[in-house]
Amino acid sequence: MSAEPVVVDDQEQSRYEIRVDGELAAIVEYVKQPGTVSFTHTESFPGHEGQGLAGKMVDRALRDAQSEGLQVLPFCSYVSHYIGKHEEFRDLVPPDRRPEFGLR
Secondary structure, eight states: OOOOOEEEEETTTTEEEEEETTEEEEEEEEEEETTEEEEEEEEEOTTOTTSSHHHHHHHHHHHHHHHTTOEEEEOSHHHHHHHHHOGGGGGGSOGGGGGGGTOO
């Protein structure tokens, strides 16, 4: 029986990681600047695709941005798509920048 996936914010490497049984399964990279966080790349590693792990990790990253009062710039298409499907995070993206990321 495998353990519950664990999401951590590796601030030293500027990325969120999700691990399954201690193995790195996916990452989402970010760049923080005063008042904003830009998500630049999401990747699921071989053997871990299609399990919903990236979504779980991105959800945590967006909730952290929300609790820190940061605006989100989803340059990564996965993060932008995730926000598009989860309206509760849309307000994190500045209204004037939403069209740039395919968001309304």
